[in-house]
Amino acid sequence: MRPTQETFNKMDAEIEAARQNVRILQSNLLTYFGWTRDCNFPDARWRWCKTVKGQTLHLSTDDALSVEACLYHPSGGDTTSRKRNNG
Numbered sequence: 001m002r003p004t005q006e007t008f009n010k011m012d013a014e015i016e017a018a019r020q021n022v023r024i025l026q027s028n029l030l031t032y033f034g035w036t037r038d039c040n041f042p043d044a045r046w047r048w049c050k051t052v053k054g055q056t057l058h059l060s061t062d063d064a065l066s067v068e069a070c071l072y073h074p075s076g077g078d079t080t081s082r083k084r085n086n087g
Contacts, residue, residue: 026061033068 035048048064
């Protein structure tokens with residue numbers, strides 16, 4: 001049985017709601033770690049801003065999350081590079 005257009009519309013709405021929840025969680029996380037959101041740039045794009053080690057960063061959400069991961073986990077959150085205990 002083939003899904004109806006109504007089913008597709010419902011699934012699309014659920015996916016969009018999940019994306020919105022992720023954006024809210026990302027925003028809350030960056031705000032918690034001291035990032036601010038600003039649009040005072042020549043191209044009028046919103047960016048996350050934070051001063052790290054004396055240098056002010058102006059980054060996209062993805063880049064800000066990556067920097068934050070590197071600040072708190074030197075491998076950038078990648079735990080696959082850990083040495084395995086063969087003992």
